Amino acid sequence: MTDVLRTALKPRWLALLAVALGLATVMASLGQWQLDRARENSRARAVREATARPAVPLTSLLAPRRPLTNADVDRPVTAQGRWDAAHQVLVADRYLDGVRGWWVLTPLVLDGAGSGDAVAVVRGWVPSPTDAAAAPDAVPAGPVRVQAVLRPPEPPVDRAPGAGSGLPAGQLDGVDLTQLVQRWPQPLIAGYLVLTAQDPPASGTAVPRPVPPTAPSSQVLAWQNLSYALQWFVFAGFMLALWVRLVRDDHRGRLPSSAPAADPEAGPEPATTPTDRGVLS
């Protein structure tokens, strides 16, 4: 063992160890970088890309009883109409920056194309159902143009027939269109919007905090980065394994001082020295 150590401490092996460790460090950090990318990719990038598309009028994509297609999920849209403050509801158990609160969900009754239809819009988040920004009289009156991100409706909460959500009146446990169509008189568009901007802008202090439009993760991209990360880690490990193997060979006296095999005169090494033992053997 000490002999192996003495071999390993030869200057050339120490130098090679430094090189191998350096390369392994670079490779491991590249692997870490790919892991970070995998993590970031699956969420933030999907959102960024989906929301980077140019906004289109909502009514060009959807109408009541027309289903939302996957391609339109997270698409930025514009819509114009008036807020129907009297029918505003709160969606319970919504978190913003880790704080439990409520979404303020207000019907926007459309003008122009699709006039009279309504779409559910998350205007923002409030920390308490009694927050001033959650009050119906805090809803801006008059015509409004909104910019928003289109989201698919949330699935209905599974519960026994006739059982209520147990929430106070005016609160829902999801952006569930099957509940909204019973509360709101207008024909509803099959999806909801997360407000990003409105014109005229909301003024005053009683404005719910904006909710970041979230998107489901794109597993495919994440897998690709995880794959690259794994490959970098294997390369890093391989560098060190290679060094160990070289030292071991030198210790057993098998490593030629130079590389003679390419020298046609030298030919292969004598069969007594087992050169034909690769890393796999």
Add this chain to the structure above:
Amino acid sequence: MKSALTRYRVLAYATGVFLLLLTLHVVLQLAQTSDLAWYDRDGIGSVLPGGRTWVPMVHGYLYLAYVIITVDLWFRTRLVVWKTVLVVLAGTVPFMSFVAERWVRGQVEPLLEAEPADRSA
């Protein structure tokens, strides 16, 4: 040594082919017009279903295997070190792994003839 050479040759071709597919993928991505950033476009995925994901992934694993198999071959043959490093790097340059494969074959086949016939692997 013979099967190590065969393993190397199979991987040199496989890596070379997938590197060409990957190159084609990037060229297609750059040529395509889309709202997305070029590296997020479908690329070869428009020709091979899902290719946008599996072509880069398979190439990654193949190259990993290529490096390991090349080093394994070096342990058995002790080819010139710096040229072996070039062989490893050739796996990252389009078409070069085919050139490297020819060089390796030219180097290793004479060794095989000089080698006693009964040695395995």
